[in-house]
Amino acid sequence: MKRKKVGIGVAIVGVLGLLAWANLGFRRESGLAVTVEKIETRDLEAIVSASGKVQPKRSVNISAETMGKVVTVAVNEGDLVTRGQLLLEIDPKNLETRVQNAEASLASARSQLDQTKAQIDNAKVALREAQDTLRRSEDLYKSGLLPRDQYERAVNDVRRQTTNLQVSEQSVLTQQQRIKQEEANLESARYDLNKVRVVSPISGLVTRRSIEEGETAVVGTMNNAGTVLLQVADLSVIETEIEVDETDIPYIRLGQPAKVTIDALPDQTFRGKVTEVGNSPIQAAGGGAATRATNFKVVVTIAGQVPNVRPGFACTAVITTATRQRAVAVPIQAMTVRELIVNEEGEIVKREAAAKSRPGRPAPPPEPGPGEKRAEIEGVFMVKDGRAVFHPVKTGIAGDRYFEVLKGLAAGDEIITGPFASVRTLREGDAVRIQPASNRPEATAGAGR
Numbered sequence: 001m002k003r004k005k006v007g008i009g010v011a012i013v014g015v016l017g018l019l020a021w022a023n024l025g026f027r028r029e030s031g032l033a034v035t036v037e038k039i040e041t042r043d044l045e046a047i048v049s050a051s052g053k054v055q056p057k058r059s060v061n062i063s064a065e066t067m068g069k070v071v072t073v074a075v076n077e078g079d080l081v082t083r084g085q086l087l088l089e090i091d092p093k094n095l096e097t098r099v100q101n102a103e104a105s106l107a108s109a110r111s112q113l114d115q116t117k118a119q120i121d122n123a124k125v126a127l128r129e130a131q132d133t134l135r136r137s138e139d140l141y142k143s144g145l146l147p148r149d150q151y152e153r154a155v156n157d158v159r160r161q162t163t164n165l166q167v168s169e170q171s172v173l174t175q176q177q178r179i180k181q182e183e184a185n186l187e188s189a190r191y192d193l194n195k196v197r198v199v200s201p202i203s204g205l206v207t208r209r210s211i212e213e214g215e216t217a218v219v220g221t222m223n224n225a226g227t228v229l230l231q232v233a234d235l236s237v238i239e240t241e242i243e244v245d246e247t248d249i250p251y252i253r254l255g256q257p258a259k260v261t262i263d264a265l266p267d268q269t270f271r272g273k274v275t276e277v278g279n280s281p282i283q284a285a286g287g288g289a290a291t292r293a294t295n296f297k298v299v300v301t302i303a304g305q306v307p308n309v310r311p312g313f314a315c316t317a318v319i320t321t322a323t324r325q326r327a328v329a330v331p332i333q334a335m336t337v338r339e340l341i342v343n344e345e346g347e348i349v350k351r352e353a354a355a356k357s358r359p360g361r362p363a364p365p366p367e368p369g370p371g372e373k374r375a376e377i378e379g380v381f382m383v384k385d386g387r388a389v390f391h392p393v394k395t396g397i398a399g400d401r402y403f404e405v406l407k408g409l410a411a412g413d414e415i416i417t418g419p420f421a422s423v424r425t426l427r428e429g430d431a432v433r434i435q436p437a438s439n440r441p442e443a444t445a446g447a448g449r
Contacts, residue, residue, distance in 0.1 A: 031386060031430075031431035031432045031433035032388075032422055032426070032430055032431065032432045032433070033419075033422075033432075033433055033435045034381075034383070034388075034416045034417075034418065034419070034422055034423075034426075034432045034433070034434060034435070035416070035417050035418045035419070035434070035435060035436070036383060036414050036415060036416055036417060036434055037331060037334070037414070037415060037417045038412060038413070038414050039328060039329070039330060039405070039409050039410065039411050039412060039413045039414075039415065040328075040329065040411055041326040041327060041328055041329065041411050042326070042327060042329040042399075042402055043323075043324065043325055043326065043327070044323065044324040044327050044329060044397060044398075044399040044402060044404055045320055045322075045323050045324075045399055046251070046320070046321050046322040046323070046397040046398055046399060047318050047319060047320050047321060048244060048248040048251060048252060048318070048319045048321055049316060049317070049318045049319075050242040050243055050244045050245070050248075050298065050316070050317060050319075051242060051243070051314065051315065051316045051317075052240050052241045052242030052243055052314075052315060052316075052317065053240070053241055053311075053312055053313065053314060053315065054238060054239075054240055054262060054306075054309060054310070054311060054312065054313040054314075054315050055238075055239050055240070055241050055311055055312075056204070056233040056234055056235050056237070056238060056239070056311055057234065057236075057237035057238070057239050057301065058202060058204075058233070058234040058237070059207070059231065059232070059233040059234070059311065060201055060202055060204075060231070060232050060233075061228045061230075061231050062087065062198060062200075062201075062228070062229050062230040062231065062232065063219075063227060063228055063229060064090065064198075064217030064218060064219055064227055064229060065195040065198075065219065066090060066095065066192055066195040066196060066217075066219060067216070067217060067218060067219045068090040068091045068092075068094065068095075068196065068216065068217060069090065069091045069214065069215070069216050069217075070088055070089070070090055070091075070211055070212070070213055070214065070215050070216070070217055070229075071089055071090065071091050071213065072086075072088055072089040072213065073087075073088045073209070073211060073212065073213050074086045074087055074088060074089075075087050075088075075206050075209070075230070076206065076209060077206050077207070077208060077209040078205065078206060079205070079206045080203075080204070080205055080206075081200045081203065081204065081205075081206060081232060082200065082203045083200055083201065083202055083203045084199050084200065085199060085200045086197060086198075086199055087198045087199060087200055087206075087229075087230055087232075088198045088211065088229060088230070089196055089197050089198070090195075090196040090198070090217055091196070092193055092196040095189065095192050095193040095195075095196060096193060098189040098192065098193075099186065099189040099190055099193055101189075102182065102185045102186035102188075102189040102190075103186055105182045105185065105186075106179065106182035106183060106185075106186050109175060109178045109179045109182045110179055112175050112178075113172065113175035113176065113179060116168060116171045116172050116175050117172060119168045119171070120165065120168040120169060120172060123161065123164045123165035123167075123168045124165060126161045126164065127158070127161035127162055127164075127165050129161075130154070130157040130158040130160075130161045131158055133154050133157065134154040134155060134157070134158050137150060137151045137154040138151065138154075198229065198230075200232055201232070202232055202234050203234065204232045204233050204234040204235060204236075205232065205233055205234075205235055206230060206231070206232055207231045207232070207233045207310070207311055208228075208230065208231035209229075209230050209231075210227070210228055210229065210230070211227065211229040211230070217229060233311055235306075235309065236305070237301065237302075238301075238302045238306045238309055239275070239299050239300065239301050239302065240260055240272070240299070240300045240302065240315050240317050241297055241298075241299055242297075242298050242299075242300065242315075242316075242317045243282060243295040243296070243297065243298075244295060244296050244297075244298045245293060245294075245295055246281070246293075246294040246295065246296060249277070249296050249298075251321040251322070252274060252277055252298060252319060252321060253274065253277070253321075254274055254275065254276075254277060255273055255274060256273060256274045256319050256320060256321060257271065257272075257273055257319075257320050258271070258272045258273060258274060258300045258317050258318060258319040258320065259271060259272075259317070259318045260272055260300060260302055260315055260316070260317045260318075261315060261316050261318075262306075262309070262313050262314070262315045263313065263314040263315065263316075264308075264310070264313045264314070265306075265308065265309070265313075270302045270303070270304070270306060271302070271303050271304075272300045272301050272302040272303055272317070273300065273301060273303070274298060274299070274300055274319060275299050275300065275301040276297070276298065276299035277296070277298055277299075278296040278297035278298065279296075280296075281294045281295065281296055282295050282296065282297055298317075298319070300317045300319065321397075322397045324396070324397060324404050327396070327404045327405070328404070328405040328409060328410060328411055329399070329402035329403065329404060329405065330380060330393060330395070330402060330403050330405050330409060330415065331401060331402055331403075331415075331417050332398070332401055332402060332403055333417055333418060333420050333423065334380045334381075334415050334416060334417045334418075334423065335378060335379070335380060335393070335395070335403060336378075336379065336380070336381070336423050336424060336426075337376050337377065337378050337379075338376070338377055338379070338390055338427075338428075339374050339375070339376055339377075340374070340375060340376075340377045340390075341366065341368045341369075341372050341373070341374055341375075342372065342373060342374075342375045342377075343371060343372050344371045344372075348377065348392065349368075349369075349372055377390075377392050378392070378393060378394075378395065379391050379392040379393045379408065380393055380409070380415045380416065381415065381416040381423065381426050382413070382414065382415050382416065383414065383416060383432055383434060386431055386432065386433070387429050387430065387431060387432065388416065388426050388427070388428065388429065388430045388431075388432050389428065389429075390428050391408060391409070391415075392408055393405060393407070393408035393409055394406045394407035394408055416432070
């Protein structure tokens, strides 16, 4: 009987022990499963990536400066040309006629000037004769040998010849001005005649030809653009014009290094640097301008030659805006934001929440007291005594997987990194249990601001 009672007692103790062990195990497994990671120092690189088009640094659209039929086209699209090389010629017949008319007008004006100069010589001779006659008449008049009317006639004759001389001299000045005008007309006509020969203003590649022999070139006006006959591009210096979102523009500076990939030239990367940052947003065309994102033009100049490149190729530029060597880095997925109460100095006020939280959602923070306010604080969660503790963090540049830590964490600190959904809903004081992390990503340089 005693043995039976002892056996029952041992069985009861064993059952109780199993229940206690199961209860402890259940408690151990009741916390939210999280993964943690130790903070390390890493090399970080912040970049801005944007797409755009390849453009030559210098490109010239060649239009007609005079209207007429094109009689010669000396180049084809894709030809290499040098500065001053003949590209095409427009029929010069009308302009040659203008030059001939201007030359004839100039010759006539010069002939007229010679005639006027001869008239001046005649006027000077007639004036001297009239003055001699006046002197003789004056002597005779004083002696009483000449009537008064003949004396006055001699005086008037001198005045008339003087006036004639002045008119002739003024005519010479007028003819000289006319000659200058005719010379200007002739120079203008010859200049227009030279326009029929269109030469290349730069050395480069003919990237477009939109004219054929026999077609008529039209001169542009204020309201009507002229015919673009040819386009010549200097491909010795290549640029990429990319459109950067307004949120990234504040981080871009002149001289920052960049890597450019061109869609038409796969498996090749070209180095360059930022040479221009737009100050005004790109104007959107069409009616959808109000809904389009605000972008700014950024020019990246590629260093060295780019073989087989053509203007208009699509490209992507990755600009390095900042780098950090051996910076304390926190995984991006570990960063979260919580609404907390801060005092007037911006310090976090620890206070229990007045309301219970709903499952899966953070509890609302308590009401702020006098001189306090609610603020969104960026930080991470750490594990302390099996509980999640929120820790504010100040960050710097962002790589593709890590933020630079400026304040709040040190190398070796252990923080909660996942799962992502748990980090989002985790709250101060939640019970957590650490589980091993699998396939944890390693640090690499990458994109961000």
